[in-house]
Amino acid sequence: xxxxxxxxxxxxxxxxxxxTTEDLTRHVEGKWCAAEVLExxxxxxxxxxxGLERCLQAGKPLARAATLKDHLRTAAVxxxxxxxxxxxxPENTNPRGMTTDAVVEGVGAKxxxxxxxLVECEARYGTRARLLDxxxxxxxxxxxxxxxxxxxxxHHMKHIARIRASAGRSS
Numbered sequence: 001x002x003x004x005x006x007x008x009x010x011x012x013x014x015x016x017x018x019x020t021t022e023d024l025t026r027h028v029e030g031k032w033c034a035a036e037v038l039e040x041x042x043x044x045x046x047x048x049x050x051g052l053e054r055c056l057q058a059g060k061p062l063a064r065a066a067t068l069k070d071h072l073r074t075a076a077v078x079x080x081x082x083x084x085x086x087x088x089x090p091e092n093t094n095p096r097g098m099t100t101d102a103v104v105e106g107v108g109a110k111x112x113x114x115x116x117x118l119v120e121c122e123a124r125y126g127t128r129a130r131l132l133d134x135x136x137x138x139x140x141x142x143x144x145x146x147x148x149x150x151x152x153x154x155h156h157m158k159h160i161a162r163i164r165a166s167a168g169r170s171s
């Protein structure tokens with residue numbers, strides 16, 4: 001597995017290790033609980049998997065041409081690692097009420113499926129090909145998708161760390 005996605009999986013495992021169902025469903029400051037954060041991440045990975053499958057079925061990358069705005073946004077997030085706070089998640093990535101067990105068990109499988117499809121797309125279309133459009137950043141290559149998911153996941157692991165701290169569980 002790619003190093004960004006390995007780090008992502010490790011970060012999720014470390015952030016949630018030892019958390020009970022009660023811990024995972026505890027809300028802080030009117031924000032998502034840890035289980036909802038994980039479901040949001042799961043849904044983003046599922047969306048990437050679905051898009052990559054469509055890309056392979058179409059026999060070509062499905063990304064549009066990148067604009068200057070796309071390049072700037074991608075540079076800020078993917079190159080510099082800046083993830084802005086306060087932006088609302090796209091509607092299709094909002095938690096829908098998956099069971100805590102299903103989310104905890106499924107998130108790693110979605111990361112692995114995403115990596116497999118990214119590798120397959122890169123083998124077919126090349127590593128420099130922009131494969132799919134991100135709803136905010138625009139068209140991304142496989143490596144940019146990996147790094148985006150790592151930075152996005154790291155952003156949300158900070159929220160889970162705050163939840164753990166509020167419960168008096170640092171590890």
